[in-house]
Amino acid sequence: MRRLEDWLRDHWLIGTTGAVLLVLALTWSARVFLWASIPYRGYGASYVIIEIPEGTGALRAIEILEEHEVIQRSPLAMTYLRMSGRTRGLKAGEYSFTRPMTPGEVFDKLISGDVYYHKVTIPEGVRSDEVFTQFVRSGFGPEEEFREAFHDTSLIEDFDSEATDLEGYLFPDTYTLQKGTPPKTIIATMVARFREVFQPSWIEKVRQRGLTVREATTLASMVEWETAQSDENALVASVFYNRLRLGMRLQCDPTVIYALAMRNQFDGNIRKDDLKIDSLYNTYRYFGLPPGPIGNPGSASLLAAVEPAETRYLYFVSMNTGRHYFSTTLTEHNKAVWQYQVRPFRRPSASRSPAGGRGN
Numbered sequence: 395m396r397r398l399e400d401w402l403r404d405h406w407l408i409g410t411t412g413a414v415l416l417v418l419a420l421t422w423s424a425r426v427f428l429w430a431s432i433p434y435r436g437y438g439a440s441y442v443i444i445e446i447p448e449g450t451g452a453l454r455a456i457e458i459l460e461e462h463e464v465i466q467r468s469p470l471a472m473t474y475l476r477m478s479g480r481t482r483g484l485k486a487g488e489y490s491f492t493r494p495m496t497p498g499e500v501f502d503k504l505i506s507g508d509v510y511y512h513k514v515t516i517p518e519g520v521r522s523d524e525v526f527t528q529f530v531r532s533g534f535g536p537e538e539e540f541r542e543a544f545h546d547t548s549l550i551e552d553f554d555s556e557a558t559d560l561e562g563y564l565f566p567d568t569y570t571l572q573k574g575t576p577p578k579t580i581i582a583t584m585v586a587r588f589r590e591v592f593q594p595s596w597i598e599k600v601r602q603r604g605l606t607v608r609e610a611t612t613l614a615s616m617v618e619w620e621t622a623q624s625d626e627n628a629l630v631a632s633v634f635y636n637r638l639r640l641g642m643r644l645q646c647d648p649t650v651i652y653a654l655a656m657r658n659q660f661d662g663n664i665r666k667d668d669l670k671i672d673s674l675y676n677t678y679r680y681f682g683l684p685p686g687p688i689g690n691p692g693s694a695s696l697l698a699a700v701e702p703a704e705t706r707y708l709y710f711v712s713m714n715t716g717r718h719y720f721s722t723t724l725t726e727h728n729k730a731v732w733q734y735q736v737r738p739f740r741r742p743s744a745s746r747s748p749a750g751g752r753g754n
Contacts, residue, residue, distance in 0.1 A: 423477065425470065427477075429468060435495070440492065441490055442463075442490075442491050444462045445573070446488075452482070464491050471497065478501075487510070511572060512533065512572075514534070518691065518694075519566070519619055522544055522559070522560065526541065539578065540577040542577075543582070547560065550585060554606070562690055562691070563585050565587040565690065600700055603635070610699045610700060611687050612685075615691045616688060620646065620647075620648065628701065628703040631698040631703070633708060636708055638683070641681065643679075646677045649688055650669055650675070650676050650678060652684075652689070656675070709722075709724065712735070714735075
């Protein structure tokens with residue numbers, strides 16, 4: 395009888411202890427998951443960007459989040475990760491936070507790899523060295539790696555076997571990139587974007603006009619610099635096509651600027667003597683298209699090179715309004731030059747009265 399009493403007493407104590415421990419465990423778990431469900435934002439700015447370096451463990455990741463006040467300092471953080479089985483799932487990268495978030499949401503963001511992307515916008519027409527500068531300033535680099543990737547012509551050898559670099563094929567666009575994206579990957583992405591735009595049907599169209607993809611891209615890069623008006627692109631392209639057909643020099647100022655820039659001699663102005671520079675890119679001195687693109691044209695200029703307007707225009711001149719006057723004859727062109735480039739800038743005649751009346 396005593397043995398039965400002892401057995402009952404021992405198991406009651408064990409059962410009671412287990413029940414107490416169970417209650418404590420449930421209470422602790424409830425506290426942990428309650429903490430993980432309360433939104434928090436301690437940083438004062440409108441947003442904060444943090445970086446979780448490669449190889450960062452869960453404990454250090456928690457410290458980084460706490461240091462930037464993305465989550466509130468608490469001993470419950472590591473417990474939450476352990477209880478939810480997430481201690482090994484946090485991904486490296488930059489993360490942007492813009493609103494109060496629960497610790498659960500914060501860790502979900504890191505586990506899913508919802509990293510912050512930097513936006514880098516490359517303007518249409520810029521030279522490749524300017525492209526590199528833009529990316530380096532945005533935190534991607536170094537420039538030497540861009541230049542090395544720039545000379546990997548295997549990316550375009552199927553449609554331009556003459557290329558010694560990728561000038562003309564770094565498509566201008568807005569690119570969204572993770573921090574640390576290698577220059578080689580960026581260059582390959584830009585070339586791939588060019589391929590998307592310069593579709594196979596365009597290749598056939600330029601061939602029918604007697605041009606290669608390289609020549610069409612070169613012409614497009616000239617169009618890009620000659621006008622900022624998209625509705626003029628096809629007209630400017632038609633002038634170049636007509637001049638090529640007639641064996642006339644193209645006389646395109648931007649090609650001279652490119653030649654000067656390649657020698658670090660361009661200071662922002664082009665002078666009459668610059669038109670004499672001995673460079674195959676100087677279309678005032680040499681017939682035909684220059685050896686290659688003088689920049690990286692956008693889609694509108696590329697389309698103009700593929701589908702130029704059907705005109706007889708051979709000349710155009712700036713009207714100082716952002717637009718151009720197009721002419722079919724030299725006589726008409728010279729009149730336009732006088733009207734838009736000479737007369738507006740002539741000094742008033744000495745015989746003209748101060749009041750602006752008519753002189754002799």
